[in-house]
Amino acid sequence: xxxxxxxxxxxxxxxxxxxxxxxxxxxxxxxxxxxxxxxxxxxxxxxxxxxxxxxxxxxxxxxxxxxxxxxxxxxxxxxxxxxxxxxxxxxxxxxxxxxxxxxxxxxxxxxxxxxxxxxxxxxxxxxxxxxxxxxxxxxxxxxxxxxxxxxxxxxxxxxxxxxxxxxxxxxxxxxxxxxxxxxxxxxxxxxxxxxxxxxxxxxxxxxxxxxxxxxxxxxxxxxxxxxxxxxxxxxxxxxxxxxxxxxxxxxxxxxxxxxxxxxxxxxxxxxxxxxxxxxxxxxxxxxxxxxxxxx
Amino acid sequence: xxxxxxxxxxxxxxxxxxxxxxxxxxxxxxxxxxxxxxxxxxxxxxxxxxxxxxxxxxxxxxxxxxxxxxxxxxxxxxxxxxxxxxxxxxxxxxxxxxxxxxxxxxxxxxxxxxxxxxxxxxxxxxxxxxxxxxxxxxxxxxxxxxxxxxxxxxxxxxxxxxxxxxxxxxxxxxxxxxxxxxxxxxxxxxxxxxxxxxxxxxxxxxxxxxxxxxxxxxxxxxxxxxxxxxxxxxxxxxxxxxxxxxxxxxxxxxxxxxxxxxx
Numbered sequence: 001x002x003x004x005x006x007x008x009x010x011x012x013x014x015x016x017x018x019x020x021x022x023x024x025x026x027x028x029x030x031x032x033x034x035x036x037x038x039x040x041x042x043x044x045x046x047x048x049x050x051x052x053x054x055x056x057x058x059x060x061x062x063x064x065x066x067x068x069x070x071x072x073x074x075x076x077x078x079x080x081x082x083x084x085x086x087x088x089x090x091x092x093x094x095x096x097x098x099x100x101x102x103x104x105x106x107x108x109x110x111x112x113x114x115x116x117x118x119x120x121x122x123x124x125x126x127x128x129x130x131x132x133x134x135x136x137x138x139x140x141x142x143x144x145x146x147x148x149x150x151x152x153x154x155x156x157x158x159x160x161x162x163x164x165x166x167x168x169x170x171x172x173x174x175x176x177x178x179x180x181x182x183x184x185x186x187x188x189x190x191x192x193x194x195x196x197x198x199x200x201x202x203x204x205x206x207x208x209x210x211x212x213x214x215x216x217x218x219x220x221x222x223x224x225x226x227x228x229x230x231x232x233x234x235x236x237x238x239x240x241x242x243x244x245x246x247x248x249x250x251x252x253x254x255x256x257x258x259x260x261x262x263x264x265x266x267x268x269x270x271x272x273x274x275x276x277x278x279x280x281x282x283x284x285x286x287x288x289x290x291x292x293x294x295x
Numbered sequence: 296x297x298x299x300x301x302x303x304x305x306x307x308x309x310x311x312x313x314x315x316x317x318x319x320x321x322x323x324x325x326x327x328x329x330x331x332x333x334x335x336x337x338x339x340x341x342x343x344x345x346x347x348x349x350x351x352x353x354x355x356x357x358x359x360x361x362x363x364x365x366x367x368x369x370x371x372x373x374x375x376x377x378x379x380x381x382x383x384x385x386x387x388x389x390x391x392x393x394x395x396x397x398x399x400x401x402x403x404x405x406x407x408x409x410x411x412x413x414x415x416x417x418x419x420x421x422x423x424x425x426x427x428x429x430x431x432x433x434x435x436x437x438x439x440x441x442x443x444x445x446x447x448x449x450x451x452x453x454x455x456x457x458x459x460x461x462x463x464x465x466x467x468x469x470x471x472x473x474x475x476x477x478x479x480x481x482x483x484x485x486x487x488x489x490x491x492x493x494x495x496x497x498x499x500x501x502x503x504x505x506x507x508x509x510x511x512x513x514x515x516x517x518x519x520x521x522x523x524x525x526x527x528x529x530x531x532x533x534x535x536x537x538x539x540x541x542x543x544x545x546x547x548x549x550x551x552x553x554x555x556x557x558x
Binding site: 167 | 351377390
């Protein structure tokens with residue numbers, strides 16, 4: 001086997017994995033605060049991509065304006081989604097809430113391309129398309145930058161969870177009644193989590209939009225993100241980074257090495273195999289929060 | 296003037312079960328009042344009426360008023376009531392298990408803006424409960440029952456309350472820890488002038504620290520008065536304080552001794 005090819009696949013895989021991880025981090029953020037697995041995260045990323053495209057192309061803004069505009073708009077979209085849809089479900093069985101988020105995912109997948117047109121939209125964030133040669137390695141510039149930005153965003157999120165506001169949000173995820181009893185505005189904390197999660201989805205949507213264009217298929221990121229979130233442990237941000245790298249690597253190597261043998265199509269199998277295997281072998285994921293039991 | 300007044304409160308759970316049947320209670324400024332009674336008497340429900348935590352349990356106040364510091368607070372949501380100065384330490388401690396003790400304390404400061412003041416409050420709590428400072432590396436879920444109870448009380452104090460509602464602080468604790476907890480409660484009440492409304496099954500310990508007490512049975516107040524009066528009441532002694540020390544078994548009647556109030 002060609003070592004150079006493997007090195008190339010690995011490096012690109014790691015950075016693609018980090019870009020997946022950013023979507024997964026949004027799922028973790030909401031799970032960490034409200035205990036709900038948000039299945040609309042892929043659609044939020046797609047929506048973020050469309051929002052960025054709308055501000056950039058329809059409104060014709062320069063990048064230093066359309067990017068913040070898209071992030072702010074999506075923050076409120078996320079918070080509004082929680083306010084209008086999710087908050088009504090308080091006290092309902094958890095499965096109903098998860099089904100609701102899945103419904104939102106499917107609905108957005110239909111509505112947004114229907115509204116903006118289903119052709120692929122180009123989103124330019126100023127990354128040159130020429131590949132980068134490091135020694136003899138042939139690397140994708142957009143992926144490298146995308147992976148680095150994703151990692152930085154996730155690190156910011158980790159820092160955030162250690163701030164006082166972050167502690168309050170973790171308290172909400174631990175015990176909502178107790179949070180209420182010490183004066184935490186639980187509803188507001190959860191709405192904030194949804195807003196921040198939508199912001200992270202938007203960053204991911206923009207990065208992916210810049211590499212593959214904006215269309216409905218951005219929402220398919222949900223599957224990879226779910227695989228990563230489940231492997232990482234659903235409530236661990238560092239877990240998401242590690243799991244993201246694992247999934248990215250596995251996918252990239254599978255495409256590069258197994259595809260020529262079986263004739264293609266392994267890329268999308270990898271994520272689903274990881275979901276199934278994790279759930280069977282280690283349901284809490286690699287870094288999932290342990291259930292505390294005093295002896 | 297009294298800090299907290301409950302006037303003729305009625306509570307219905309699930310629209311059918313009348314759990315509290317017209318209860319009126321007063322807690323004076325800086326007072327330490329105990330609410331005694333057996334399981335299911337409605338003690339915890341009354342605390343939840345005051346703190347507003349009844350709603351998540353499908354309970355509803357169908358009659359009566361709750362006035363705190365001269366204001367009607369029944370329409371306020373729980374976080375708003377905490378901001379007015381009343382805080383509820385829930386039964387079973389309910390610390391944030393995956394947070395460290397210090398993070399538990401910080402989580403209760405959402406109403407404070409001043410960072411230096413928050414720091415100072417945390418330090419105060421750690422000097423009040425040195426054991427929490429020692430265990431600050433561990434997640435709160437791994438603390439012992441007594442440590443968790445102290446953390447729950449410290450967490451409530453972080454909100455700087457005028458009134459603290461304590462629900463069964465002695466639940467599941469060893470006797471020497473019960474003494475320690477009650478000693479702490481007395482100190483908090485005496486030193487900072489924080490009023491305390493204490494719900495307890497451990498009537499002996501509660502009547503030792505409280506100034507006055509109410510006795511609740513089946514959702515009604517059946518007796519109230521100063522702690523001394525209640526302690527010396529023969530019915531209370533018989534039913535809640537373990538009776539007199541010598542029992543003459545020849546004189547024991549073959550029917551159950553009736554309480555002298557109607558329940």
